[in-house]
Amino acid sequence: MAEIKDRENALIMETTQGQVVIELLPDLAPGHVNRIKELAREGAYDGVVFHRVIEGFMAQTGDVKFGKTDSKDFNPGRAGMGGSDKPDLKAEFSNVNHGRGTCSMARAQNPNSANSQFFICFEDASFLNRQYTVWGQVIEGMDNVDKIKRGEPVQNPDKIVSMKVAADVAA
Numbered sequence: 001m002a003e004i005k006d007r008e009n010a011l012i013m014e015t016t017q018g019q020v021v022i023e024l025l026p027d028l029a030p031g032h033v034n035r036i037k038e039l040a041r042e043g044a045y046d047g048v049v050f051h052r053v054i055e056g057f058m059a060q061t062g063d064v065k066f067g068k069t070d071s072k073d074f075n076p077g078r079a080g081m082g083g084s085d086k087p088d089l090k091a092e093f094s095n096v097n098h099g100r101g102t103c104s105m106a107r108a109q110n111p112n113s114a115n116s117q118f119f120i121c122f123e124d125a126s127f128l129n130r131q132y133t134v135w136g137q138v139i140e141g142m143d144n145v146d147k148i149k150r151g152e153p154v155q156n157p158d159k160i161v162s163m164k165v166a167a168d169v170a171a
Contacts, residue, residue, distance in 0.1 A: 002140035009033065010166035011040060011136070015050075016158040018144035020120075021166075022103055022136040029092040032105055032114065032135040037165050039064065039084060039116055045163040047071075051079035053150045053157075057125060060106055061160060062117035069159060076153065083115030089133075096134040098125040101145075103136035120145050 002021050004010045009024040026033040039045055044064040051067050052060040065082025066075045091111040102121045105114035148158045
């Protein structure tokens with residue numbers, strides 16, 4: 001496994017395609033990093049599908065309302081329309097480039113509408129810079145992200161099996 005410098009600011013995400021390690025960027029987006037860690041620690045992301053996966057662009061997941069496979073509200077047709085029961089987040093835009101492995105928050109038209117959904121870039125998406133909040137970077141397992149089934153919506157989608165803060169997992 002990649003060396004994790006700060007286990008409190010790293011995620012270990014097990015997907016149906018394998019493990020992905022994400023380094024969190026609290027100096028860049030403290031509110032978003034806190035939300036991601038809070039939801040991960042609640043188990044909110046466990047079982048959530050990758051509902052929108054576009055070749056050459058990104059893999060989107062994190063709809064903890066309609067995208068969570070073991071929830072009473074699970075609805076593949078509505079995955080991507082929900083969030084958590086927590087309030088939306090104020091944008092924390094930066095000059096960090098949306099490059100390969102960048103983790104950034106999905107949102108609606110309103111810049112302050114990010115909640116729980118996020119995406120991982122497959123390749124450079126610099127046209128998103130300063131419009132979406134970057135909160136993390138894949139440091140290991142990008143090959144597993146590359147294997148996630150494509151589609152809009154995805155048929156029989158891959159999912160997050162579990163997502164944990166590294167500090168909460170035995171090293």
